[in-house]
Amino acid sequence: MAAVLEPYIYEGGIHRHTLILELLEDLGGYLIQKTPAATEVTLVMLVPRDDVHLIEQLAKDLLGKISRAPLTGTEIAVVSPTLASHHLPHSACDIAEFLRRGGANTTMIGLARGMGRRVALSADYERRLINEHDIALFSFGTFRDCIINKKPKLFEGIKIPIVATGGPDLKTEEVPGADMYIGNIGRVAHRLRHSDELEGLDVMSEKVGMIVEKMREDIARDPLAVLPARIMKEVQEQIPEIESVYTPAPLTLQLDGLRIKLPYADFHKKVEDMELQDNIRLRDVATITPSKMKNYILVKVKRKSEVGIEM
Protein backbone atom coordinates (compact mmCIF):
# COMPACT_ATOMS: atom_id res chain seq x y z
CA MET A 1 0.00 0.00 0.00
CA ALA A 2 1.45 3.33 -1.04
CA ALA A 3 1.78 6.10 1.54
CA VAL A 4 -0.99 8.70 1.58
CA LEU A 5 0.33 11.83 -0.07
CA GLU A 6 -0.64 15.36 0.87
CA PRO A 7 -0.35 18.31 -1.51
CA TYR A 8 1.71 21.31 -0.39
CA ILE A 9 3.15 24.47 -1.91
CA TYR A 10 6.46 25.88 -0.72
CA GLU A 11 7.26 29.53 -1.45
CA GLY A 12 10.65 30.81 -0.47
CA GLY A 13 14.07 31.94 -1.54
CA ILE A 14 15.95 30.03 -4.20
CA HIS A 15 18.99 29.84 -1.93
CA ARG A 16 19.20 26.36 -0.35
CA HIS A 17 15.80 25.32 -1.67
CA THR A 18 17.46 22.15 -2.94
CA LEU A 19 17.50 20.98 0.68
CA ILE A 20 13.72 20.72 0.44
CA LEU A 21 13.99 18.75 -2.79
CA GLU A 22 16.52 16.36 -1.23
CA LEU A 23 14.37 15.80 1.84
CA LEU A 24 11.30 15.29 -0.36
CA GLU A 25 13.13 12.64 -2.35
CA ASP A 26 14.33 10.88 0.81
CA LEU A 27 10.78 10.81 2.15
CA GLY A 28 9.41 9.37 -1.08
CA GLY A 29 7.38 12.42 -2.05
CA TYR A 30 7.05 13.92 -5.49
CA LEU A 31 7.90 17.32 -6.89
CA ILE A 32 5.05 18.27 -9.23
CA GLN A 33 6.22 21.65 -10.42
CA LYS A 34 9.08 24.00 -9.74
CA THR A 35 8.72 27.65 -10.76
CA PRO A 36 11.77 29.79 -10.15
CA ALA A 37 11.22 33.55 -10.42
CA ALA A 38 14.35 35.67 -9.91
CA THR A 39 15.41 34.96 -6.32
CA GLU A 40 12.19 33.22 -5.34
CA VAL A 41 11.00 29.72 -6.03
CA THR A 42 7.63 28.02 -5.82
CA LEU A 43 7.54 24.28 -5.34
CA VAL A 44 4.36 22.29 -5.75
CA MET A 45 4.80 18.88 -4.19
CA LEU A 46 3.17 15.76 -2.79
CA VAL A 47 4.44 14.89 0.67
CA PRO A 48 3.80 11.61 2.55
CA ARG A 49 1.25 12.46 5.26
CA ASP A 50 3.30 11.13 8.17
CA ASP A 51 6.31 13.22 7.24
CA VAL A 52 4.69 16.56 6.60
CA HIS A 53 6.09 17.96 9.85
CA LEU A 54 9.65 17.35 8.64
CA ILE A 55 9.08 19.43 5.53
CA GLU A 56 7.32 22.08 7.59
CA GLN A 57 10.24 22.29 10.00
CA LEU A 58 12.77 22.61 7.18
CA ALA A 59 10.66 25.26 5.44
CA LYS A 60 10.58 27.21 8.71
CA ASP A 61 14.36 26.97 9.03
CA LEU A 62 14.76 28.28 5.49
CA LEU A 63 12.34 31.16 6.27
CA GLY A 64 9.99 29.97 3.52
CA LYS A 65 6.23 29.60 3.57
CA ILE A 66 4.50 26.29 3.28
CA SER A 67 0.78 25.86 2.75
CA ARG A 68 -1.65 23.12 1.82
CA ALA A 69 -2.68 23.21 -1.81
CA PRO A 70 -5.81 21.09 -2.23
CA LEU A 71 -5.93 21.45 -6.01
CA THR A 72 -2.45 20.02 -6.59
CA GLY A 73 -2.29 17.39 -9.28
CA THR A 74 -5.40 18.57 -11.09
CA GLU A 75 -5.73 20.13 -14.50
CA ILE A 76 -8.68 22.49 -14.82
CA ALA A 77 -10.04 23.97 -18.04
CA VAL A 78 -11.21 27.55 -17.52
CA VAL A 79 -13.62 28.06 -20.37
CA SER A 80 -14.74 31.50 -21.48
CA PRO A 81 -17.42 31.94 -24.14
CA THR A 82 -15.00 33.70 -26.51
CA LEU A 83 -11.58 35.34 -26.47
CA ALA A 84 -13.04 38.83 -26.95
CA SER A 85 -12.49 41.65 -24.45
CA HIS A 86 -16.05 41.08 -23.19
CA HIS A 87 -15.03 37.84 -21.54
CA LEU A 88 -11.27 38.11 -21.12
CA PRO A 89 -9.00 38.84 -19.37
CA HIS A 90 -11.26 39.70 -16.44
CA SER A 91 -12.66 37.73 -14.67
CA ALA A 92 -11.62 34.40 -16.24
CA CYS A 93 -7.89 35.07 -15.75
CA ASP A 94 -8.40 35.97 -12.11
CA ILE A 95 -10.33 32.75 -11.62
CA ALA A 96 -7.49 30.81 -13.23
CA GLU A 97 -4.95 32.57 -11.06
CA PHE A 98 -6.79 31.65 -7.89
CA LEU A 99 -7.02 28.03 -9.02
CA ARG A 100 -3.28 28.00 -9.68
CA ARG A 101 -2.64 29.38 -6.21
CA GLY A 102 -4.50 26.32 -4.96
CA GLY A 103 -1.98 24.17 -6.84
CA ALA A 104 -3.97 23.40 -9.99
CA ASN A 105 -2.70 23.63 -13.53
CA THR A 106 -5.13 25.60 -15.64
CA THR A 107 -5.81 25.78 -19.34
CA MET A 108 -7.57 28.90 -20.59
CA ILE A 109 -9.94 27.96 -23.37
CA GLY A 110 -11.87 30.55 -25.37
CA LEU A 111 -14.59 28.99 -27.49
CA ALA A 112 -14.86 30.11 -31.09
CA ARG A 113 -18.62 30.68 -31.03
CA GLY A 114 -19.68 30.64 -27.41
CA MET A 115 -21.01 34.20 -27.30
CA GLY A 116 -24.62 35.29 -27.24
CA ARG A 117 -27.76 33.44 -26.28
CA ARG A 118 -29.47 31.77 -29.21
CA VAL A 119 -26.30 31.54 -31.28
CA ALA A 120 -23.95 30.14 -28.60
CA LEU A 121 -22.44 26.75 -29.44
CA SER A 122 -19.29 24.72 -29.00
CA ALA A 123 -17.37 22.67 -31.56
CA ASP A 124 -16.59 18.97 -31.33
CA TYR A 125 -12.86 19.71 -31.13
CA GLU A 126 -13.43 22.11 -28.22
CA ARG A 127 -15.54 19.60 -26.32
CA ARG A 128 -12.92 16.90 -26.75
CA LEU A 129 -10.17 19.23 -25.60
CA ILE A 130 -12.19 20.21 -22.53
CA ASN A 131 -12.93 16.53 -21.77
CA GLU A 132 -9.19 15.86 -21.47
CA HIS A 133 -9.16 17.86 -18.24
CA ASP A 134 -10.29 16.96 -14.72
CA ILE A 135 -12.80 19.76 -14.28
CA ALA A 136 -14.33 22.29 -16.67
CA LEU A 137 -15.01 25.72 -15.20
CA PHE A 138 -17.25 27.92 -17.34
CA SER A 139 -16.99 31.62 -16.65
CA PHE A 140 -20.33 33.30 -17.40
CA GLY A 141 -21.71 36.79 -17.10
CA THR A 142 -24.20 38.94 -15.31
CA PHE A 143 -27.66 37.84 -16.36
CA ARG A 144 -29.69 35.24 -14.56
CA ASP A 145 -31.80 34.46 -17.60
CA CYS A 146 -28.75 33.69 -19.77
CA ILE A 147 -27.13 31.44 -17.18
CA ILE A 148 -30.28 29.45 -16.47
CA ASN A 149 -31.86 29.25 -19.91
CA LYS A 150 -29.29 29.76 -22.61
CA LYS A 151 -25.67 29.14 -21.64
CA PRO A 152 -26.08 25.56 -20.33
CA LYS A 153 -26.18 24.34 -23.92
CA LEU A 154 -22.42 24.86 -23.88
CA PHE A 155 -22.29 21.99 -21.35
CA GLU A 156 -23.56 19.48 -23.91
CA GLY A 157 -21.01 16.76 -24.58
CA ILE A 158 -18.89 17.64 -21.55
CA LYS A 159 -18.32 14.46 -19.57
CA ILE A 160 -16.17 15.81 -16.77
CA PRO A 161 -17.56 17.68 -13.71
CA ILE A 162 -18.78 21.15 -14.66
CA VAL A 163 -18.41 24.24 -12.49
CA ALA A 164 -20.12 27.44 -13.65
CA THR A 165 -19.37 30.89 -12.31
CA GLY A 166 -21.51 33.97 -12.82
CA GLY A 167 -22.76 37.21 -11.31
CA PRO A 168 -26.18 36.33 -9.87
CA ASP A 169 -26.55 34.37 -6.67
CA LEU A 170 -28.18 31.15 -7.90
CA LYS A 171 -28.48 27.68 -6.48
CA THR A 172 -26.64 24.88 -8.28
CA GLU A 173 -29.97 23.12 -9.01
CA GLU A 174 -31.14 26.15 -10.97
CA VAL A 175 -28.37 25.81 -13.53
CA PRO A 176 -29.16 22.72 -15.58
CA GLY A 177 -26.19 20.46 -16.23
CA ALA A 178 -23.78 22.14 -13.81
CA ASP A 179 -22.29 20.16 -10.93
CA MET A 180 -21.59 23.36 -9.05
CA TYR A 181 -22.60 26.97 -9.51
CA ILE A 182 -20.61 29.75 -7.87
CA GLY A 183 -22.08 33.26 -7.79
CA ASN A 184 -20.66 36.75 -7.33
CA ILE A 185 -18.02 36.29 -10.04
CA GLY A 186 -19.71 37.78 -13.06
CA ARG A 187 -18.54 39.83 -16.00
CA VAL A 188 -16.38 42.75 -14.94
CA ALA A 189 -14.16 45.06 -16.95
CA HIS A 190 -11.53 45.54 -14.27
CA ARG A 191 -9.13 43.35 -12.34
CA LEU A 192 -10.81 41.71 -9.37
CA ARG A 193 -9.31 43.42 -6.35
CA HIS A 194 -12.18 44.66 -4.17
CA SER A 195 -12.60 42.73 -0.97
CA ASP A 196 -15.99 41.27 -1.95
CA GLU A 197 -14.62 40.16 -5.31
CA LEU A 198 -11.62 38.49 -3.70
CA GLU A 199 -13.95 36.85 -1.22
CA GLY A 200 -15.95 35.45 -4.14
CA LEU A 201 -12.76 34.00 -5.61
CA ASP A 202 -11.82 32.43 -2.26
CA VAL A 203 -15.23 30.79 -2.09
CA MET A 204 -14.78 29.58 -5.66
CA SER A 205 -11.37 28.04 -4.89
CA GLU A 206 -12.81 26.34 -1.82
CA LYS A 207 -15.82 24.92 -3.67
CA VAL A 208 -13.67 23.61 -6.52
CA GLY A 209 -11.52 22.02 -3.81
CA MET A 210 -14.62 20.23 -2.54
CA ILE A 211 -15.32 18.80 -5.98
CA VAL A 212 -11.72 17.65 -6.28
CA GLU A 213 -11.94 16.03 -2.86
CA LYS A 214 -15.05 14.14 -3.94
CA MET A 215 -13.39 13.02 -7.17
CA ARG A 216 -10.41 11.78 -5.18
CA GLU A 217 -12.74 9.79 -2.94
CA ASP A 218 -14.40 8.24 -5.99
CA ILE A 219 -11.04 7.24 -7.37
CA ALA A 220 -9.98 5.81 -3.99
CA ARG A 221 -12.90 3.34 -4.13
CA ASP A 222 -11.36 1.75 -7.19
CA PRO A 223 -7.79 3.01 -7.10
CA LEU A 224 -5.62 3.79 -10.08
CA ALA A 225 -3.17 1.05 -11.07
CA VAL A 226 -0.34 3.52 -10.63
CA LEU A 227 -0.14 7.05 -9.27
CA PRO A 228 0.20 9.71 -11.98
CA ALA A 229 2.98 11.28 -9.90
CA ARG A 230 4.89 8.00 -10.10
CA ILE A 231 4.58 8.02 -13.92
CA MET A 232 5.81 11.58 -13.90
CA LYS A 233 8.94 10.56 -12.02
CA GLU A 234 9.54 7.65 -14.39
CA VAL A 235 9.23 9.95 -17.42
CA GLN A 236 11.79 12.29 -15.88
CA GLU A 237 14.16 9.39 -15.31
CA GLN A 238 13.64 7.45 -18.52
CA ILE A 239 12.96 10.10 -21.16
CA PRO A 240 15.68 12.76 -20.77
CA GLU A 241 14.24 14.84 -23.64
CA ILE A 242 11.57 16.13 -21.25
CA GLU A 243 14.29 18.28 -19.68
CA SER A 244 14.50 20.39 -22.81
CA VAL A 245 10.77 21.16 -22.97
CA TYR A 246 10.27 24.77 -22.00
CA THR A 247 6.56 25.00 -21.29
CA PRO A 248 5.79 25.92 -17.67
CA ALA A 249 4.57 22.42 -16.87
CA PRO A 250 6.20 19.88 -19.22
CA LEU A 251 4.44 17.13 -17.31
CA THR A 252 0.97 18.14 -16.23
CA LEU A 253 -0.62 15.93 -13.64
CA GLN A 254 -4.30 15.09 -13.66
CA LEU A 255 -6.34 13.17 -11.11
CA ASP A 256 -6.36 10.07 -13.30
CA GLY A 257 -3.45 10.59 -15.65
CA LEU A 258 -1.06 13.14 -17.03
CA ARG A 259 -0.21 15.13 -20.11
CA ILE A 260 3.31 14.72 -21.44
CA LYS A 261 4.29 17.73 -23.51
CA LEU A 262 6.38 15.89 -26.08
CA PRO A 263 5.32 15.25 -29.69
CA TYR A 264 3.15 12.14 -29.90
CA ALA A 265 4.57 10.85 -33.18
CA ASP A 266 8.17 10.83 -31.95
CA PHE A 267 7.73 9.77 -28.35
CA HIS A 268 4.61 7.65 -27.88
CA LYS A 269 6.53 4.36 -28.36
CA LYS A 270 9.03 5.37 -25.72
CA VAL A 271 6.26 6.35 -23.33
CA GLU A 272 4.32 3.15 -23.91
CA ASP A 273 7.44 1.01 -23.35
CA MET A 274 8.46 2.77 -20.19
CA GLU A 275 9.11 0.16 -17.51
CA LEU A 276 7.47 0.91 -14.17
CA GLN A 277 8.26 -2.29 -12.33
CA ASP A 278 9.56 -5.73 -13.29
CA ASN A 279 7.90 -6.51 -16.59
CA ILE A 280 5.13 -3.98 -16.10
CA ARG A 281 5.20 -1.35 -18.78
CA LEU A 282 3.14 1.81 -18.94
CA ARG A 283 1.00 0.50 -21.79
CA ASP A 284 -0.18 -2.32 -19.48
CA VAL A 285 -1.69 0.05 -16.96
CA ALA A 286 -2.66 3.12 -18.99
CA THR A 287 -4.07 4.22 -22.32
CA ILE A 288 -1.78 6.50 -24.24
CA THR A 289 -3.41 8.69 -26.87
CA PRO A 290 -2.58 11.85 -28.81
CA SER A 291 -3.82 14.89 -26.94
CA LYS A 292 -6.09 17.47 -28.52
CA MET A 293 -3.76 20.06 -27.09
CA LYS A 294 -1.08 20.64 -29.75
CA ASN A 295 0.47 17.25 -30.50
CA TYR A 296 1.13 16.24 -26.93
CA ILE A 297 0.73 12.83 -25.36
CA LEU A 298 -2.21 12.12 -23.06
CA VAL A 299 -1.90 9.29 -20.54
CA LYS A 300 -5.00 8.05 -18.72
CA VAL A 301 -4.31 5.47 -16.02
CA LYS A 302 -6.55 2.41 -15.80
CA ARG A 303 -8.17 1.28 -12.57
CA LYS A 304 -7.02 -1.56 -10.38
CA SER A 305 -10.23 -3.50 -11.09
CA GLU A 306 -9.46 -3.39 -14.80
CA VAL A 307 -5.83 -4.50 -14.81
CA GLY A 308 -5.48 -6.25 -11.44
CA ILE A 309 -2.34 -4.32 -10.58
CA GLU A 310 -1.75 -1.64 -7.99
CA MET A 311 1.70 -0.17 -7.55
Added chain:
Amino acid sequence: MEPLEIFKVETKIPEEAEAYRSILSDVISELGLANSIGRIYAIITPEYSLFQMAIILRGSPPLVKTSDFADVNIGAVTRNEIQIVLRDEKYLPDLLEKLWVKYGRGKVIQQDRKTINVNVENMDTEIETIKEMAIFDPKRTLLSRLVEMAIRGTPEGFRVRYHSLNSNEFIFVASEDAMKPEWVQQGHQMLEKIKGG
Protein backbone atom coordinates in the same frame (compact mmCIF):
# COMPACT_ATOMS: atom_id res chain seq x y z
CA MET B 1 -23.90 69.94 -18.60
CA GLU B 2 -21.72 68.15 -16.03
CA PRO B 3 -19.83 64.99 -17.00
CA LEU B 4 -22.00 61.92 -16.44
CA GLU B 5 -24.67 63.90 -14.63
CA ILE B 6 -27.20 61.21 -15.54
CA PHE B 7 -25.99 57.59 -15.58
CA LYS B 8 -28.93 55.21 -15.55
CA VAL B 9 -28.83 51.49 -16.27
CA GLU B 10 -32.03 49.51 -16.07
CA THR B 11 -32.76 45.80 -16.12
CA LYS B 12 -35.59 43.73 -14.74
CA ILE B 13 -33.48 42.59 -11.78
CA PRO B 14 -31.93 45.62 -10.00
CA GLU B 15 -28.69 43.85 -8.96
CA GLU B 16 -27.96 43.04 -12.57
CA ALA B 17 -28.32 46.72 -13.47
CA GLU B 18 -25.82 47.58 -10.76
CA ALA B 19 -23.33 45.03 -12.13
CA TYR B 20 -23.80 46.30 -15.67
CA ARG B 21 -23.36 49.89 -14.58
CA SER B 22 -19.94 48.96 -13.25
CA ILE B 23 -19.04 47.37 -16.60
CA LEU B 24 -20.11 50.48 -18.51
CA SER B 25 -18.28 52.84 -16.19
CA ASP B 26 -15.10 50.76 -16.51
CA VAL B 27 -15.36 50.86 -20.30
CA ILE B 28 -16.00 54.62 -20.26
CA SER B 29 -12.98 55.32 -18.11
CA GLU B 30 -10.79 52.94 -20.15
CA LEU B 31 -11.59 54.86 -23.34
CA GLY B 32 -11.23 58.26 -21.65
CA LEU B 33 -14.80 59.23 -22.45
CA ALA B 34 -15.93 60.35 -19.00
CA ASN B 35 -15.49 64.03 -19.83
CA SER B 36 -17.21 63.82 -23.19
CA ILE B 37 -20.42 62.13 -22.05
CA GLY B 38 -23.04 64.21 -20.31
CA ARG B 39 -25.93 61.83 -19.87
CA ILE B 40 -26.28 58.13 -20.47
CA TYR B 41 -29.25 55.81 -20.20
CA ALA B 42 -29.12 52.10 -20.96
CA ILE B 43 -31.75 49.37 -20.78
CA ILE B 44 -30.83 45.71 -21.09
CA THR B 45 -33.50 43.06 -21.64
CA PRO B 46 -31.75 39.68 -21.79
CA GLU B 47 -35.05 37.84 -22.43
CA TYR B 48 -35.27 39.51 -25.85
CA SER B 49 -31.49 39.63 -26.32
CA LEU B 50 -31.78 43.40 -26.43
CA PHE B 51 -29.44 46.24 -25.47
CA GLN B 52 -30.54 49.86 -25.84
CA MET B 53 -28.52 52.92 -24.99
CA ALA B 54 -29.00 56.66 -25.42
CA ILE B 55 -26.19 59.13 -24.82
CA ILE B 56 -26.03 62.92 -24.83
CA LEU B 57 -22.55 64.29 -25.40
CA ARG B 58 -21.28 67.49 -23.82
CA GLY B 59 -20.80 69.88 -26.79
CA SER B 60 -18.21 68.92 -29.38
CA PRO B 61 -14.72 70.48 -29.22
CA PRO B 62 -13.62 72.56 -32.26
CA LEU B 63 -11.29 71.45 -35.06
CA VAL B 64 -7.58 71.86 -34.39
CA LYS B 65 -5.84 74.10 -36.97
CA THR B 66 -2.11 74.45 -37.59
CA SER B 67 -2.09 77.94 -36.09
CA ASP B 68 -3.50 76.51 -32.83
CA PHE B 69 -0.32 74.64 -32.02
CA ALA B 70 2.41 76.10 -34.26
CA ASP B 71 3.88 79.40 -35.52
CA VAL B 72 3.84 79.62 -39.30
CA ASN B 73 6.35 82.12 -40.72
CA ILE B 74 8.28 82.94 -43.83
CA GLY B 75 11.55 81.03 -43.89
CA ALA B 76 14.35 81.43 -46.44
CA VAL B 77 12.85 83.77 -49.03
CA THR B 78 15.32 82.77 -51.71
CA ARG B 79 14.17 79.18 -51.54
CA ASN B 80 10.45 80.05 -51.29
CA GLU B 81 10.34 78.37 -47.90
CA ILE B 82 7.69 78.48 -45.19
CA GLN B 83 8.85 77.61 -41.71
CA ILE B 84 6.55 75.93 -39.19
CA VAL B 85 7.69 75.95 -35.57
CA LEU B 86 5.71 73.67 -33.30
CA ARG B 87 4.62 74.71 -29.83
CA ASP B 88 3.00 71.35 -29.16
CA GLU B 89 4.39 68.12 -30.60
CA LYS B 90 1.20 66.17 -30.00
CA TYR B 91 -0.17 66.84 -33.48
CA LEU B 92 3.12 66.42 -35.39
CA PRO B 93 2.27 63.10 -37.07
CA ASP B 94 -1.09 64.42 -38.27
CA LEU B 95 0.47 67.64 -39.53
CA LEU B 96 3.23 65.84 -41.42
CA GLU B 97 0.76 63.52 -43.02
CA LYS B 98 -1.40 66.42 -44.22
CA LEU B 99 1.64 68.31 -45.56
CA TRP B 100 2.99 65.29 -47.39
CA VAL B 101 -0.33 64.75 -49.10
CA LYS B 102 -0.58 68.38 -50.17
CA TYR B 103 3.02 69.24 -51.13
CA GLY B 104 4.76 65.88 -51.58
CA ARG B 105 7.46 64.35 -49.41
CA GLY B 106 10.37 66.01 -51.23
CA LYS B 107 9.11 69.48 -50.38
CA VAL B 108 8.47 68.93 -46.70
CA ILE B 109 11.67 68.87 -44.68
CA GLN B 110 11.66 68.34 -40.95
CA GLN B 111 14.82 70.03 -39.75
CA ASP B 112 14.57 69.08 -36.14
CA ARG B 113 11.98 67.95 -33.62
CA LYS B 114 10.02 71.17 -33.72
CA THR B 115 10.83 72.76 -37.06
CA ILE B 116 9.40 71.91 -40.45
CA ASN B 117 10.28 73.70 -43.71
CA VAL B 118 7.98 73.54 -46.69
CA ASN B 119 8.95 74.56 -50.25
CA VAL B 120 6.04 76.25 -51.98
CA GLU B 121 5.30 78.12 -55.20
CA ASN B 122 3.47 81.09 -53.77
CA MET B 123 4.43 81.97 -50.22
CA ASP B 124 1.75 84.55 -49.48
CA THR B 125 -1.25 82.40 -50.27
CA GLU B 126 0.23 79.14 -48.97
CA ILE B 127 1.16 80.59 -45.62
CA GLU B 128 -2.50 81.33 -44.99
CA THR B 129 -3.56 77.91 -46.27
CA ILE B 130 -1.17 76.17 -43.89
CA LYS B 131 -2.28 78.30 -40.96
CA GLU B 132 -5.93 77.43 -41.56
CA MET B 133 -5.39 73.77 -42.39
CA ALA B 134 -7.58 71.50 -40.22
CA ILE B 135 -5.16 69.00 -38.73
CA PHE B 136 -7.12 67.11 -36.16
CA ASP B 137 -10.81 66.55 -35.64
CA PRO B 138 -11.50 65.61 -32.00
CA LYS B 139 -15.00 64.65 -33.01
CA ARG B 140 -13.73 61.93 -35.33
CA THR B 141 -11.83 60.05 -32.63
CA LEU B 142 -14.69 60.78 -30.28
CA LEU B 143 -17.10 59.00 -32.60
CA SER B 144 -14.82 56.01 -33.00
CA ARG B 145 -14.29 55.85 -29.24
CA LEU B 146 -18.00 56.14 -28.68
CA VAL B 147 -18.71 53.28 -31.06
CA GLU B 148 -15.95 51.25 -29.39
CA MET B 149 -17.55 51.92 -26.03
CA ALA B 150 -20.95 50.81 -27.30
CA ILE B 151 -19.52 47.61 -28.78
CA ARG B 152 -17.49 46.75 -25.69
CA GLY B 153 -20.41 47.53 -23.42
CA THR B 154 -22.92 45.40 -25.30
CA PRO B 155 -23.13 41.69 -24.52
CA GLU B 156 -20.90 40.10 -27.10
CA GLY B 157 -23.31 38.02 -29.13
CA PHE B 158 -25.54 41.00 -29.96
CA ARG B 159 -24.24 41.58 -33.46
CA VAL B 160 -27.27 43.15 -35.13
CA ARG B 161 -26.76 46.85 -34.42
CA TYR B 162 -28.42 50.17 -35.05
CA HIS B 163 -26.73 53.44 -34.26
CA SER B 164 -27.39 57.08 -34.95
CA LEU B 165 -25.30 60.13 -34.11
CA ASN B 166 -27.14 63.40 -34.50
CA SER B 167 -24.97 66.33 -33.39
CA ASN B 168 -24.65 65.53 -29.68
CA GLU B 169 -27.15 62.71 -29.45
CA PHE B 170 -26.12 59.12 -29.82
CA ILE B 171 -28.48 56.15 -29.90
CA PHE B 172 -27.32 52.55 -29.96
CA VAL B 173 -29.50 49.47 -30.14
CA ALA B 174 -28.09 45.96 -30.41
CA SER B 175 -29.62 42.53 -30.49
CA GLU B 176 -28.94 38.97 -31.48
CA ASP B 177 -32.07 38.75 -33.61
CA ALA B 178 -33.42 40.83 -36.49
CA MET B 179 -33.87 44.45 -35.42
CA LYS B 180 -37.45 45.47 -34.70
CA PRO B 181 -38.52 49.05 -35.51
CA GLU B 182 -40.12 49.47 -32.08
CA TRP B 183 -36.77 48.81 -30.40
CA VAL B 184 -35.21 51.67 -32.32
CA GLN B 185 -38.28 53.74 -31.48
CA GLN B 186 -37.77 53.00 -27.80
CA GLY B 187 -34.15 54.12 -28.17
CA HIS B 188 -35.35 57.49 -29.43
CA GLN B 189 -37.84 57.71 -26.57
CA MET B 190 -35.06 57.00 -24.07
CA LEU B 191 -33.12 59.89 -25.56
CA GLU B 192 -36.14 62.17 -25.11
CA LYS B 193 -36.38 61.15 -21.46
CA ILE B 194 -32.85 62.30 -20.63
CA LYS B 195 -32.96 65.35 -22.89
CA GLY B 196 -34.86 67.84 -20.72
CA GLY B 197 -33.21 70.27 -18.33
